[in-house]
Amino acid sequence: MPWNAILPELILLATAFAAILLALFEGERPWFSSVASLAGLALSVLMVFPTFDHNHTQVFSNAYFIGPVTQYFKVIIGISAIGAVALCLISEELKAKERAELLALTLLATWGIFISISASHLLLFFLSVELVSVASLVAVAFLRKDRHSSEAAIKLFVHSGLSLVFLGFGIVLLFGITKSFFVFEIRDYFSANAGLDHALLWLAFGFIFASLAMKIAVFPFHFLKSDVLQGSAIPVSAFFAVTMTVSTVALLLKVCIQIFSQKGAGSTWVALPAIDWPSLIAILAAATMTVGNLNALFQKNLKRYFGFITVAQVGNLLLGLSVANVSGLGAILISCFAFMVVCLGFYFVIQIVGNHAKKGQPELEDLNGFVWMAPFEGVLAGVFLLSFAGLPPLLGFVSQFYSLGAVVESKQYWLAVVVGVNWVIGLYCFLGLVHRIFSQTSSSTEFEPNWGARAAIALLAMPTIILGVVWQPFLAFVNSALARVIW
Amino acid sequence: MLHYILTIITFTPLLGSIVLLLLPISDKRVCRTLFVLTTGLTFLMNCFMLNHFNSSAAGLQLIESYDWVSSLKITYVMGIDGISVVLVTLTTLLFMLVSATFWENEKGARGFFSMLLLLETTVLGTFLAQDFFLFFCFWGASLLPVYFMVGVWGNKKCEYAASKFFIYQLVGCALVLLGMLAVYYSAEPHTFNLIDLDGGKFTSARLQIGSMDVGLENLVFGLLVLGFLVRMPIVPFHSWLPHLAVEAPPALTVVLMTVFLKTAAYALIRVNYGLFPSAAAWYSIVLAVAGTVNLLYGAVCAFGQRDIRKIGAYSSISHMGFVLLGLAIFSSAAFQGAILQMVAHALYAGLFFFLIGVLGERAKRFDVVNEDGSTSFGGLVVKAPILAGFFTVAVFSVIGVPGLAGFPASALVLMGAFPSHRLLTVLGLLGVLLSAGYMIWVYRRLILGAPGDWSERVSDVTPSEQVYLVPLVLLCVLVGVYPRPILDISQPTVEQLLSSILHKGESGGDH
Numbered sequence: 001m002p003w004n005a006i007l008p009e010l011i012l013l014a015t016a017f018a019a020i021l022l023a024l025f026e027g028e029r030p031w032f033s034s035v036a037s038l039a040g041l042a043l044s045v046l047m048v049f050p051t052f053d054h055n056h057t058q059v060f061s062n063a064y065f066i067g068p069v070t071q072y073f074k075v076i077i078g079i080s081a082i083g084a085v086a087l088c089l090i091s092e093e094l095k096a097k098e099r100a101e102l103l104a105l106t107l108l109a110t111w112g113i114f115i116s117i118s119a120s121h122l123l124l125f126f127l128s129v130e131l132v133s134v135a136s137l138v139a140v141a142f143l144r145k146d147r148h149s150s151e152a153a154i155k156l157f158v159h160s161g162l163s164l165v166f167l168g169f170g171i172v173l174l175f176g177i178t179k180s181f182f183v184f185e186i187r188d189y190f191s192a193n194a195g196l197d198h199a200l201l202w203l204a205f206g207f208i209f210a211s212l213a214m215k216i217a218v219f220p221f222h223f224l225k226s227d228v229l230q231g232s233a234i235p236v237s238a239f240f241a242v243t244m245t246v247s248t249v250a251l252l253l254k255v256c257i258q259i260f261s262q263k264g265a266g267s268t269w270v271a272l273p274a275i276d277w278p279s280l281i282a283i284l285a286a287a288t289m290t291v292g293n294l295n296a297l298f299q300k301n302l303k304r305y306f307g308f309i310t311v312a313q314v315g316n317l318l319l320g321l322s323v324a325n326v327s328g329l330g331a332i333l334i335s336c337f338a339f340m341v342v343c344l345g346f347y348f349v350i351q352i353v354g355n356h357a358k359k360g361q362p363e364l365e366d367l368n369g370f371v372w373m374a375p376f377e378g379v380l381a382g383v384f385l386l387s388f389a390g391l392p393p394l395l396g397f398v399s400q401f402y403s404l405g406a407v408v409e410s411k412q413y414w415l416a417v418v419v420g421v422n423w424v425i426g427l428y429c430f431l432g433l434v435h436r437i438f439s440q441t442s443s444s445t446e447f448e449p450n451w452g453a454r455a456a457i458a459l460l461a462m463p464t465i466i467l468g469v470v471w472q473p474f475l476a477f478v479n480s481a482l483a484r485v486i487w
Numbered sequence: 488m489l490h491y492i493l494t495i496i497t498f499t500p501l502l503g504s505i506v507l508l509l510l511p512i513s514d515k516r517v518c519r520t521l522f523v524l525t526t527g528l529t530f531l532m533n534c535f536m537l538n539h540f541n542s543s544a545a546g547l548q549l550i551e552s553y554d555w556v557s558s559l560k561i562t563y564v565m566g567i568d569g570i571s572v573v574l575v576t577l578t579t580l581l582f583m584l585v586s587a588t589f590w591e592n593e594k595g596a597r598g599f600f601s602m603l604l605l606l607e608t609t610v611l612g613t614f615l616a617q618d619f620f621l622f623f624c625f626w627g628a629s630l631l632p633v634y635f636m637v638g639v640w641g642n643k644k645c646e647y648a649a650s651k652f653f654i655y656q657l658v659g660c661a662l663v664l665l666g667m668l669a670v671y672y673s674a675e676p677h678t679f680n681l682i683d684l685d686g687g688k689f690t691s692a693r694l695q696i697g698s699m700d701v702g703l704e705n706l707v708f709g710l711l712v713l714g715f716l717v718r719m720p721i722v723p724f725h726s727w728l729p730h731l732a733v734e735a736p737p738a739l740t741v742v743l744m745t746v747f748l749k750t751a752a753y754a755l756i757r758v759n760y761g762l763f764p765s766a767a768a769w770y771s772i773v774l775a776v777a778g779t780v781n782l783l784y785g786a787v788c789a790f791g792q793r794d795i796r797k798i799g800a801y802s803s804i805s806h807m808g809f810v811l812l813g814l815a816i817f818s819s820a821a822f823q824g825a826i827l828q829m830v831a832h833a834l835y836a837g838l839f840f841f842l843i844g845v846l847g848e849r850a851k852r853f854d855v856v857n858e859d860g861s862t863s864f865g866g867l868v869v870k871a872p873i874l875a876g877f878f879t880v881a882v883f884s885v886i887g888v889p890g891l892a893g894f895p896a897s898a899l900v901l902m903g904a905f906p907s908h909r910l911l912t913v914l915g916l917l918g919v920l921l922s923a924g925y926m927i928w929v930y931r932r933l934i935l936g937a938p939g940d941w942s943e944r945v946s947d948v949t950p951s952e953q954v955y956l957v958p959l960v961l962l963c964v965l966v967g968v969y970p971r972p973i974l975d976i977s978q979p980t981v982e983q984l985l986s987s988i989l990h991k992g993e994s995g996g997d998h
Contacts, residue, residue, distance in 0.1 A: 372595075386631065391627055391628070391630075391631065392628050393624045404664065404665075404668060405559075405671070405672075408665070408668040408669065408672055409672050411695060416668070420665055423661055423664075424654065424661050427653070428650070428653075428654055431634070431653055438635060438638060471556060472554075472555065472556045472557060472558065475556060475558050476558065479558060
């Protein structure tokens with residue numbers, strides 16, 4: 001049993017329990033449990049790096065799979081979980097004594113995500129996805145007295161239930177076709193038997209894809225995300241916007257590539273000929289981007305606005321899947337990292353604004369003149385927004401350029417045009433926000449500096465600016481990770 | 488140091504901008520001093536570069552090349568040739584002159600000056616970059632400082648003007664991005680380096696779109712032309728410019744009219760003509776007609792304006808039409824005329840908008856006539872004779888009176904156009920006549936005649952203002968009388984470019 005391969009997961013699980021246990025013995029201010037959570041998460045992320053050498057390692061009787069791409073996603077998700085935990089710590093919405101419970105929920109949900117990314121047994125996959133659903137559901141409902149929170153939780157409950165049911169149906173159908181729950185055995189079965197019933201395959205794929213699509217709010221399931229993001233507390237909102245999005249994109253990647261693909265020429269892979277999922281994802285990605293950007297134009301609530309922006313970004317993230325080759329995969333990896341850094345950075349700004357305005361539902365007006373009240377945070381908030389928008393020479397432009405390049409290379413010109421149009425619309429959305437931040441009409445007083453938030457914003461702004469100019473090392477790292485993947 | 492001179496010239500303003508942002512200075516005068524020092528230093532570096540520039544050699548000089556993103560063959564390449572050297576000198580000179588203006592900003596002078604320096608870096612980078620990706624980064628990045636300056640320090644309707652500007656430019660950027668990717672994936676081997684892509688490598692390239700098989704060159708040329716010329720601005724995508732002229736702070740308006748618009752013409756020359764010479768020959772008539780439409784439409788629209796800033800903006804649209812007309816006619820005289828027109832327009836439009844800024848600072852009013860038709864200003868020749876004298880030079884340069892900067896430029900363009908496009912030449916002359924019409928109208932209402940209600944507020948030009956006005960006046964006269972240095976320095980490059988276009992155009996591609 002190669003324990004060092006699963007060390008990150010073990011540390012994370014221990015941290016989750018430590019957070020709860022320590023909080024039992026602390027009183028009103030759970031200081032130890034907060035520090036333990038942060039430290040445990042950081043340690044677990046650090047322990048992922050040595051596991052990059054493991055290539056196609058399978059543990060627990062082939063139920064659990066470790067490879068460069070899975071570990072890459074774990075790093076991104078781990079960092080975003082650290083961000084969500086840090087947001088919990090600086091949030092003034094949450095009562096201090098309840099904080100430990102939210103920390104535990106976040107840590108357990110993150111652990112569930114780690115398991116689901118690496119699961120190569122479908123029942124383990126199902127259980128871990130269910131764990132994430134339940135933990136995040138309770139996290140959304142955390143502000144018991146807030147009606148937005150309760151409404152979002154009920155909606156999410158129904159939605160998650162349906163999504164889990166679909167996942168269950170899909171998994172059972174796959175078992176029925178292939179007589180196996182193991183992902184790699186299923187893939188080998190598909191490669192060996194070309195003459196399978198297409199309708200059944202589409203049904204299985206459709207159920208699993210719909211389940212995951214509902215989680216990240218791909219068109220036409222995009223309605224819920226903004227409600228959930230608006231209703232939850234800001235740390236939970238950040239967790240949903242960043243961690244859940246990136247993890248579900250990773251799961252979609254996993255389903256499409258590990259199950260519904262077959263070996264192509266050389267060491268590459270191609271989509272299963274029976275199911276043309278690249279075209280389906282291309283159409284859905286285009287629709288999602290457009291719907292997200294257009295809806296964001298009309299929002300007045302900051303968290304709801306970000307809900308639709310996240311929906312649009314999901315469309316961007318899925319572009320790489322619609323290309324279905326190695327450069328598309330590279331595009332997804334780069335975009336996920338860029339999205340994580342920038343979205344998390346801006347959520348710290350939202351938290352500062354929410355704390356200052358003393359309301360859980362900050363409006364767009366609360367951002368007016370932000371840069372004159374908090375210059376350091378304001379300028380960096382502008383940088384994050386411009387990176388989101390995809391303007392050179394920032395990280396967001398690099399990821400947008402790489403995705404667009406993969407799309408043009410695959411000769412899907414209609415998709416390239418749609419991406420171009422959405423780039424303009426998205427930029428216009430962000431422009432309104434940037435203008436508010438820099439407008440001269442400041443209504444309120446100076447912000448008290450929150451040094452934790454400042455440090456986090458500065459830390460996240462650094463890759464945004466630096467990697468926008470010096471991106472060759474990052475690109476080389478991603479390419480090397482992809483090159484070592486064994487299909 | 489000579490090896491890195493182009494990088495130094497481009498990034499010195501950026502360095503100044505960062506220093507300004509990071510230092511905790513609140514005194515406006517210290518910020519201004521830093522701004523003057525940075526632009527002055529950049530201008531000095533430029534003169535040093537000019538000294539080492541070989542004006543009899545065609546092609547790129549002082550090339551610096553480094554790998555940037557080697558996986559995608561993106562390189563950091565800077566180079567300068569006879570055409571860009573003229574434009575780069577113009578840019579550094581004009582930014583230095585802008586730094587001498589004293590128009591005050593209420594809040595955040597530090598941010599304003601640092602944004603202006605950032606704009607200088609991006610514009611210089613656009614002129615000097617020889618890698619398509621690098622060029623695109625500078626091209627896109629130049630939108631940001633303009634947006635911030637208009638949005639934060641602009642006048643009443645600044646948000647509308649800034650958003651309009653941004654959206655127009657962004658659609659242009661999106662088209663350029665798509666064209667750039669099409670070029671990259673069609674080139675064998677894939678590369679973004681403009682030097683490697685140069686010289687008509689795409690003549691026989693084809694593109695498979697759905698079930699259609701189209702020629703790559705003409706399609707991508709059209710895409711890029713649309714994307715670049717939104718900034719020129721080409722009619723009917725020009726409506727962002729008059730709004731911007733009114734709402735932007737005066738220092739920014741000067742920079743926009745003089746330098747920013749020229750980046751579009753330069754992009755046309757460097758990217759479109761360089762990469763697709765035979766498509767250039769094919770599109771020649773389209774661009775020439777577009778230029779003439781700009782010329783006439785801008786002139787006609789200028790007649791209907793009351794606000795002198797809008798008159799200046801439409802006049803700029805009209806004169807950039809002259810530039811486009813000259814660039815579309817592939818004769819040496821017309822092309823050289825277009826480049827001279829870029830210089831001349833920068834000089835006289837700069838002078839014109841500087842004087843508007845002076846007027847605005849005194850009277851806070853920009854209407855030539857009131858709503859009822861009576862004159863706002865008037866008789867300024869008596870009240871402010873030096874101002875009137877400078878204004879005379881500006882107005883007559885715009886019209887193109889011999890002896891001032893506008894004449895050799897428009898004369899060369901029209902002379903070059905006449906042999907091949909008689910009708911367009913006649914229409915061009917009509918445009919000149921129209922510009923005389925609206926400019927003389929403005930001149931009479933502002934300078935001559937009886938004093939109006941607002942004339943008492945206009946005091947004469949002070950010596951500190953003459954610091955930036957007199958050089959421009961002298962240059963207008965000098966370029967009008969002796970444009971030879973500018974023509975000589977750009978001639979070898981122009982000849983080389985034209986021979987490649989005409990040669991490829993004759994042998995033709997398959998369209």
